[in-house]
Amino acid sequence: xxxxxxxxxxxxxxxxxxxxxxxxxxxxxxxxxxxxxxxxxxxxxxxxxxxxxxxxxxxxxxxxxxxxxxxxxxxxxxxxxxxxxxxxxxxxxxxxxxxxxxxxxxxxxxxxxxxxxxxxxxxxxxxxxxxxxxxxxxxxxxxxxxxxxxxxxxxxxxxxxxxxxxxxxxxxxxxxxxxxxxxxxxxxxxxxxxxxxxxxxxxxxxxxxxxxxxxxxxxxxxxxxxxxxxxxxxxxxxxxxxxxxxxxxxxxxxxxxxxxxxxxxxxxxxx
Amino acid sequence: xxxxxxxxxxxxxxxxxxxxxxxxxxxxxxxxxxxxxxxxxxxxxxxxxxxxxxxxxxxxxxxxxxxxxxxxxxxxxxxxxxxxxxxxxxxxxxxxxxxxxxxxxxxxxxxxxxxxxxxxxxxxxxxxxxxxxxxxxxxxxxxxxxxxxxxxxxxxxxxxxxxxxxxxxxxxxxxxxxxxxxxxxxxxxxxxxxxxxxxxxxxxxxxxxxxxxxxxxxxxxxxxxxxxxxxxxxxxxxxxxxxxxxxxxxxxxxxxxxxxxxxxxxxxxxxxxxxxxxxxxxx
Numbered sequence: 001x002x003x004x005x006x007x008x009x010x011x012x013x014x015x016x017x018x019x020x021x022x023x024x025x026x027x028x029x030x031x032x033x034x035x036x037x038x039x040x041x042x043x044x045x046x047x048x049x050x051x052x053x054x055x056x057x058x059x060x061x062x063x064x065x066x067x068x069x070x071x072x073x074x075x076x077x078x079x080x081x082x083x084x085x086x087x088x089x090x091x092x093x094x095x096x097x098x099x100x101x102x103x104x105x106x107x108x109x110x111x112x113x114x115x116x117x118x119x120x121x122x123x124x125x126x127x128x129x130x131x132x133x134x135x136x137x138x139x140x141x142x143x144x145x146x147x148x149x150x151x152x153x154x155x156x157x158x159x160x161x162x163x164x165x166x167x168x169x170x171x172x173x174x175x176x177x178x179x180x181x182x183x184x185x186x187x188x189x190x191x192x193x194x195x196x197x198x199x200x201x202x203x204x205x206x207x208x209x210x211x212x213x214x215x216x217x218x219x220x221x222x223x224x225x226x227x228x229x230x231x232x233x234x235x236x237x238x239x240x241x242x243x244x245x246x247x248x249x250x251x252x253x254x255x256x257x258x259x260x261x262x263x264x265x266x267x268x269x270x271x
Numbered sequence: 272x273x274x275x276x277x278x279x280x281x282x283x284x285x286x287x288x289x290x291x292x293x294x295x296x297x298x299x300x301x302x303x304x305x306x307x308x309x310x311x312x313x314x315x316x317x318x319x320x321x322x323x324x325x326x327x328x329x330x331x332x333x334x335x336x337x338x339x340x341x342x343x344x345x346x347x348x349x350x351x352x353x354x355x356x357x358x359x360x361x362x363x364x365x366x367x368x369x370x371x372x373x374x375x376x377x378x379x380x381x382x383x384x385x386x387x388x389x390x391x392x393x394x395x396x397x398x399x400x401x402x403x404x405x406x407x408x409x410x411x412x413x414x415x416x417x418x419x420x421x422x423x424x425x426x427x428x429x430x431x432x433x434x435x436x437x438x439x440x441x442x443x444x445x446x447x448x449x450x451x452x453x454x455x456x457x458x459x460x461x462x463x464x465x466x467x468x469x470x471x472x473x474x475x476x477x478x479x480x481x482x483x484x485x486x487x488x489x490x491x492x493x494x495x496x497x498x499x500x501x502x503x504x505x506x507x508x509x510x511x512x513x514x515x516x517x518x519x520x521x522x523x524x525x526x527x528x529x530x531x532x533x534x535x536x537x538x539x540x541x542x543x544x545x546x547x548x549x550x551x552x553x554x
Contacts (some may be wrong), residue, residue: 090431095321097429108424110416122428124317170428 021046021178021210022067027076028234029062036062038234039076046206050199051221053256054231060214061105063176063231065178067212068102069093081180083217098126101171101209107163109155115142115166116151141169145199154202161192172207179203181213187221194218200224204231218257220260230256289301319511322551323441326434336439344405344440345447349454355400356455359392364466373550381473381482387395389486391527391546393456398501398538401444401451401532406509409440410530411424413513414523422514439512441506448502456495489553501515504541505534 019045029037036059044050052060067078069088074269077086085096109118119138123129128139142148145160145165150158155166164184171179176181184200185193195218203209204224215221222242228243229252230238238245245253255261363384415435416422420467425432429466463480509530 068424070426094429102427104420104424108420110421125430
């Protein structure tokens, strides 16, 4: 057990002032014969935004799901605010999950609830707020992500970018210490993607939330990453600031950053 | 096996039972894998049931969602169940009328209709109709929630989907089935009378008096209460199939169909056992 500090106002753990908010050690996960994570070690400091980059299928989303207990690791450990959560049961995970917000790749809004009720859903289950107060807080959160005009709409009536904003508002509902983003800009046009990036930046500035962002969007990552991690074959192959990646001589890093094919193309082979 | 195990495949509504329990073509031809797969399915169903019971018994309780599900499962099924019950009443009346006439026992027609409907036709018709409407609905809804990560999102919000989604639906099915059966029984008996009176004018009072003359509570209560078991089966299997959906929209389709097929099948099998038990305990 780590010696975590408790915030007097929110009651949330702020983590050991000296230790990382998230500490991952030699994390491994396989699905049948397929090794998805092959010994990940990573620290995320409090209020830091770490961007996890990598090709599709390298286990980035699985890493996020392990961090919130939606999947179980085969071996290795995860410490959140100094607490080893690896062997937690559902009850103990639920306590940790109240302090972690998760923005899913497709937003994963409940399609039977309105936008406002989606955001109020965690509040109804984990706070003593009255219905009116819950709706008021939901509207405030929706306003903070620029969705105050669409509170009564159903998720199917709004665009993908708007759904991501609502998903973000829902992830913020319980005032989490940690936010996990799974491809927050995937499938969005460049302007909407930049707006989502801007929202992540504002969260860093205003709330000092610890964030882990899984993305393919290298340029977006530049704007909001304190630190970046590049994964390949279930392992971290490079870690550092954006500039370090730009200067890297590693062939894979260069291919990834320039968006080039790793193998020679068929036409090149024919030549 | 010379016969080949694929001959055991039972097709219902265009879907193979084995596929419903997660077994595919290769497994059907190998008895060991088939048995292993079946044990696995029943084992997972048992674990799912234990998780639902544990979640349902832990406060806070989801009363509001339970009410919403009782409305969705109960009130919205009434027209279909009533129609099915009414049709059964008419068919029973028409079919038995000529048979009883052959034996000179046409005066027994009201009693035959009433006994048939309250003891067997009403409960089983309700069970099968609800399996179709509610089973498909639950399987498709939860399957769609699963593949669009809404169930993961719920879990990530520290809300137990076994409590919020499964326990409420299963309980709503259990509570609403006897009421729906009463609706089916009522419509069946009333339409049975209409069919009788169209053949030969009979007052409703006379029909009811002769029909219910020998009916005891033991004829009426156990068959109505046995539908709580049907409700449990429909809710449990549909939630289980929905929440283990994999494979995108095709998976949602499979979940919906297998929910209907498996819950109908288990309702019929449970009926066999329950009828035997009722005959033993309420002779």
